[in-house]
Amino acid sequence: MKLLRQLSVAALGLFALQAAQSKNLIVYFTVPESVPTEKLDGVSGASVIIKDNERLGSAEYLAKEVQKTAGGDLFRLETVQAYPTVHQQLLDFAQEEQRKNIRPALKAKPNLNGYETIFVAYPIWWYKLPMPLYSLFEQVDFSGKNIVPLVTHGGSRLSGTDRDIAQLQPKATVKDGFEYYLYKTTGADSTMEQKLADWLVRQGYAK
Structure with missing residues (x-):
């Protein structure tokens, strides 16, 4: 009986370990602009x-x-230096960071x-990964993980950022990404939400 109890405890421990390893982590980088809600439009408030x-x-x-569809833990990627939240200033700041190759x-x-699968959500800035994403992928080891890019964009789609991530993390597996076209979008998009949910199911991340 004692042996059976020990085996049962061991089996439960293995089950818990397997459950933990199948969890999703959802990392996101976001800079919402400081536009009054009543003045939002698809240019000044696209973020x-x-x-x-x-x-x-x-x-x-x-x-x-x-998270709502596939489950997982959220992690907001933030920088020590705050980004401008005024549209044009943010654009200029992001472009200058890229020009100087700042991390x-x-x-x-x-x-x-x-974690087994890491979803990484980010905007496309000047057709590239935002520079904080380079800091992330150069400083954190994603070896053996599945990386799923999720991008918001104004027409550039993934813009090759999935390939950039694969180069930065050659020991990880970069999966097909999801793209959300944001131009002139300021409100929740139920059509996109359903499309994302369906995509997560088709890719095997949710049931």
Whole structure:
């Protein structure tokens, strides 16, 4: 009887370990612009989504929709230096970072232990990964993980960022990504939400 109990405990421990290893982590980088809600439009407020009267950054919106359908833990990637939240200033700042090839310091880095699939949600900035994503992928080891890009964009789609991630993390598996076209979008998009949910099911991330 004692042996059976020990085996049962061991089996439960193995089950718990397997469950932990199958968990999803959803990392997102977002810079919602400081545009008054009543003045939002598809140019000055393209980084802001309003859902249930809550202001969300566009990548945060995608991340939370993934969590709703596929489950997982959320991690917001933030930099030590704050980004401008005025549209043109943000565009100029992001372009200057790219021009100088800056790797912004991160406030914290995600702990990937116990996770199998890492969703990474981010906007396309000047046809590239935002520079904080380079900091993330150069400083955190994603070896053996599945990386799923989730991008918000104004027409450039993934813009080759999935290939950039694969180069930065050659020991990880970069999966097909999901693209959300944001131009003139300021409110929650139920059509996109259903499309994302269906895509997650087809890819095997949700039932």
